[in-house]
Amino acid sequence: MPEVRATQPENSITMQDPATFAEVKMDFPIAAGPFEPTWESIAKNYPGTPAWLREAKFGIWVHFGPQAEGRSGDWYARKIYQPGTTAYANHVRDFGPPSQTGYMDVLHAWNPTKLDPAGLVKLYDEAGAKFLIVQGVHHDNFDNWNSKYQPWNSVNVGPHRDLLGEWSKAAHGAHMRFGVAFHHEYTWWWYQPAFGSDTTGPDAGKPYDAARLTLADGKGKWWEGLDPRLLYGIDLRAYKDVANVQYRPEKGIFQDHLDYAHWYTTRWSLRIMDVIHKYDPDFIYTDGDSSGPFSGDKTGTGYKCDCVQRVIADFYNHTLATRGKVDTFSIIKFHHAANGIVSTVESKYPKDIKTDQDWIGENAAGDWFYKPDIVYSSRALELYLLEEVSRDGSYAVNIPISPEGAIDPGAATMLREMGVWMRINGEAIYGSHAWKRFGEGPLDANGKQRLLPTGALNKPQAEYHFTTSDFRFTVGKDGSLYAFVLEKPKPGEILKITSLASPDKPITSVKLLGSSATVAFKLAADGLEIIMPQHLPEQDVLGFRIQ
Known part of the structure; x- marks a missing residue:
């Protein structure tokens, strides 16, 4: 880590506008081959999204790591330094105040x-899932593998296990794709927030651990x-719109810390490449709401x-x-449609319907990290899957894992019921694509089509x-056309089905x-009238094959 300047007063520096900052061309080495580090070269040489993603359609998100220990849902490692949050209260109850135990x-x-x-993975396979998205590292900066570049990892600290290696082995053993x-x-x-302190109460003014430990x-x-x-990391609260922002900064460059920024982004990259070369994943995934990592904008704030x-x-x-072909892909949230x-x-x-780029819908059952009292419903899971695949997407759902490493009994039941449903209806899901419209139905009280709550x-x-x-x-x-009725008929x-009032071909x-x-x-x-038989399948969401 390069030397950094002495900490300046909080909110005393205006970040540089990224529009005035030229994109830095990084210099760390990469594997040799036809792909050069430009969007033009990537698009030119990429053979297209592998067919296996459309074939797979349904996956499981393994959004698991040490933040599950807080039993407080997502962003626990940040929120324990924010008094008034549930995570802060739970942390004080379970571990003590963050000025003493961070x-x-x-x-x-x-x-x-x-x-x-x-x-x-055996249970996920039984549920009909064909791919996994596994958490390598979350915002808490803790690597869930035997990391070459981050000593704060799951082999050195905590479980002393190469968790990513275990997930990779399990996925390959089940012939399941793994990202x-x-x-x-x-x-x-x-x-x-970890560089601050409580402002009220018995620990007011006592620095949290990030601010005082060396x-x-x-x-x-x-x-x-x-x-x-x-x-x-280091204390960057001198920059305005960083210290107390509720979600994330709007944009900016840490112009007084450019050496540190260059080191930080290099290390960010080397950690991903470490996983690529150790575990040979089928895809990689970067989080954010900007056009890409380190854009200087939104979650990419800091460097460009x-x-x-x-x-x-x-x-x-x-x-x-290693494979003789490129059958992998890279996920960048909010990146414009581009080959590769x-x-x-x-x-x-x-x-x-969204066909301008390949995409995966994703959400969590309950929350991204574990918390109690989640209502698990296979019917809701089936409906959410249909909302995504009817629009031409794939879908991955996170099943929260407890701090001890188990899933709730209700989650296991939901997945087994999902597996039964998928074995019956999988022909309409795996390898499918959107029809000319994603669905139909009567309008709600606001004059809009009914949709499952997001x-x-x-x-x-x-x-x-x-x-x-x-x-x-x-x-x-x-x-074949498939139609799913979203409420179980009698x-x-x-x-x-009014969309079939004038079908393109005769219905046989x-x-x-x-x-x-x-x-x-x-x-x-x-429209097409369908008379329900007297004996119906047990499942709540029923599908029809129309030829």
Whole structure:
């Protein structure tokens, strides 16, 4: 780490406008090959998103790490330094005030002895999932693998296990595709509350651990040899819009810390490349709400450089050298449509069918990190999947894992029920693409089409009801049209799909998936009428194959 200037008064420096800062061309080495570290070279040489993503369609997000220890949901490592939050209260209750016991002590305590990646992957496979997104490192800057560049990792601290290695082995053993997510771009501004102190109460004015501990302070303690700066970063609260921002800065360059910024972004890159070359993932994932990491804008605040282009070029050159072809991809949230880049849509779905780029819808059951009292519902999970795939996306759901390394019994039941549903309806999901419209149904009280509530899967989704006139559509690999009725009809009820009032081709058959009963149907002037048989499958969300 380069020397940094003495800490300046809080909110005393205006960050440089990124529009006036030229993008820095990084110089760390990458794997040799045809992919050069430019968007033009990546787009030119990339053969297209591998077919396996469309074939897979459904995956599991393993958003797991030491922040689960707080049982407080997402962003625990930041919120324990923000009095008034649930995480702060839970941390004081379980560990003590952060002026005495900070997040590094949580890392030391974390030991998920019940974590069994092979057993969980077996359950995910039974649920019908075909790929995993595994947390490599979150905003807390703790690497869940035997990291070459970050000593604060799961082999050195906490469980003393190569967690990413275990997930990789389990996924490959189940012939499941495996990607790794990296969220450590945020760290340097995200951790700034850890350099503060309580403003009221018995610990008012007492610095939190990030503000007071140094490498020398670890001598003779469990963390001897571990520099707290490599976990928390450095105090950057002198920059306006950094210290007290609720979510993230709007934009800016840390112009008084350019040497540090260059070091920070190089290290960010080398850690991802370490995973690429150790574990050979099928895709990599970078988090953020900017156009890409280190853009100088939004979550990319702080520096503006081409490190992500270098990382992706290294990834694709490595894939080509080791596999003989590039059947991998890179996820950059909010990046414009470009060959070589896949996007995600977090906790919502596009307004309509989205075919301008390949994308994965993603959300969590309950929260991104574990918290209690989650309502698990296989019906809600099936409906959310349909909202995504009917718009031409894939879908990954996070199943929160407890601090001990287990999932809740309700989550296990939900996944097993999902597996039953997928075995019946998978022909409409795997390898499918969108029809000419994603769905139909009566308008709600606001004059809008009914949609499953967005956000994390929980009670609102479990209790939401559609009508038997609400449908979602997909087209299967064989060209068959599939229609899912989103509220379970009664035996003998007549359904009507108005989108098929004037079908492109004659309708010759209608099959109720999961049933051997003959389905009567009639093409009327205002749509296709389907008469439900007297005996229906047990599942709540029913699908029809229409040929």
